[in-house]
Amino acid sequence: MESLGDEPWDVVIVGTGLQQSLLALALSRSKKRVLHTDPNDYYGQHEAALTLQDAERFAAKYAAASSGEGDEKKQSVLRNATVWKPDDAEAQGLKFPRAYSLALAPQIIHTKSKLLSSLVSSRAYRQVEFLAVGSFYVYEPAKDGSDPKLSRIPSSREDVFSSQSIPARSKRSLMKFLKFVLEFDSDDQKPLWEDHADAPLTDFLTAQFKLEDGLKRYVVALTMALDGKASVRPGLAAINRHLTSLGTFGPGFCAVYPKWGGLSEVAQVACRAGAVGGGIYMLDTGATPKSSDENEKASLGLSNDITVQANSIVSGQETTTGDQAISRLVAVVKSPLNSLFQVLVEGAPTPTVAVVALQSTPSPIYALVHSSDTGECPVGQCVVYLTTMTTNGSKNELEQALTMLVKAVEGEESTSPCLYQLYYEQAIGDGKPTTEKLGATSALSFPPLSATLAFEDSDLEAVKTAWSLVMGDECDEETYLVFEDREGADAEDDV
């Protein structure tokens, strides 16, 4: 049996996060010798899906607060992690740890996303089960004696027509806006907004479309901008993406979600493709570059005392220099919150994810509510992923938002308890890979994924950069992530 250290690897990929895994998929038919390692004993790294046992170890590993010294202030991408459960959680209904799969990357994926087209062209999509993302809601606080409630955002023209809560005049303004947004980037429409590209979207909506406050909140919520300051250009682009994604793969949904833990599942499937292609996988194995001479290939010391040489090394950034972060609260709730997962359009698949926007200062809070159909919790429960920009009181605010959300769905008397919580903060990177030379070896490090609620296609660019780096002269763009089915895979689904 060949030894790991005998000859240099074409690439050593360190970490099984989404981007590293997609690189392994991209290289899976290339004949390149690939060694893929991860210091954890599970797949997915920052995009993993965790059982409750994993979550506890994760919290211990990333418990440290953001801290840094001197000018070279570097902070761990993940920090301030804690887990919590009531003392009698099991008596209240918490099941065994493996019944849960908490996603560190619960991003929804728009149907027009390049990630999906890449998974289809590379044939990896067959092993992922995609579920529909359903309705978007805005939280309405108690007003004039009425209870707080969730208002569903009408997102298609039919929806707006049939809505009973919007007055006829407002409907006309909203329809005018929807029509505009579908072609906002055309030469005809650009003059309308280009001069205010960086101005707040709400001002633009008032000035150009005379949208009333309620409708403006709907529109701004659909941008899913975490800083709450959606400006005109990115705001319009986000709403355009939302509207044009509707109906792509069937009626009634604009985005999908991979069953069993979101992007974690995509990363795992990509790694499996890497393994089928002959890549060697080593979990529970750290890899540290050793110093190397200028003209020699770099070596990596593995945590099992083996040293390997590599023509290229691709890893993920573990630290960032910026201060900005998002706070995430993952909560298991003992209620299915069924009313959020209704089929509203005939022929639509049963939605398994609902999006709820809650107003808050200084930045809004978004909740992605997952039904048990995602495979992330037992039947009768749901998992709520709350996100906001990190400030001093974020954790409290997210916990309060969770309580408000459950009461708005179930009524003020709701007694559905929270059975488990995982809280952590995640740094916002600059979105750019870092590259360096280690002797004759090229090294590239992926930035953290965009800290957004929906998957951003821009996160795929670095994967292609890394692929070009590894492929070198053999780089043929036409073949990037375009593969035939392997023998034995069933092609009849395509009919």
Added chain:
Amino acid sequence: MADSAPRPSSSVKLVLLGEAAVGKSSLVLRFVNNDFQENKEPTIGAAFLTQKCNLPTRTIKFEIWDTAGQERFASLAPMYYRNAQAALVVYDLTKPTSLIKAKHWVAELQRQASPGIVIALVGNKLDLTNASAAAAGGSSEDEDEESGGAAGGDGGDESGDARKISTDEAKTYAEEESLLFFETSAKTGHNVSEVFTAIANAIPETSLKSTRGPGASNAVSRGGDEQRVNLTGPRGDASKDSCAC
């Protein structure tokens, strides 16, 4: 609409585990292609195959992950058995160490895999035993030579029976651990489809389809795949009448 609908079809993820050279890939090859290769090359890394299994009331589509028994770093199996609904743990009934390894895999699955996973214990290479001589006597297989090579048998004893693990021993263990149990021959095909049919029947209906509370989704009643989104196009005729925007 429901009346003319085909049988509900569900996907089941199945992972194959076991020591090197016990015949994991050969079992799948027999099941999927009804074929057998002497001296098959060892599996490198992993392989993925699919095969349908028709039951009276439903169709099960197996998504089979075949792992390399020689896998050196025990790093592949975790990505297969997570979310797997079924596992086939294979040993070579002419090789005692392979049953020890199989027991190790069963323990690992019980510790790490999805709760409720259906596990089948399979003793392969029945064709190397006397029992099979009777069972497979009428077979048209015309290879008389020992199935050595990939089979890796240490050669039979004088009686021509290479069995080292008795049916009773393995069966008792399987009963203790609540496993399905079969002895098979990938070479003759004996019992191979039976294993997969038994697994298909043992998968609980509840793990195949939506089981959310009443009133959640009564509008749709299409069984297993009702939630699954097909990325290669709109969902058939459903998309025609309700264009989204």
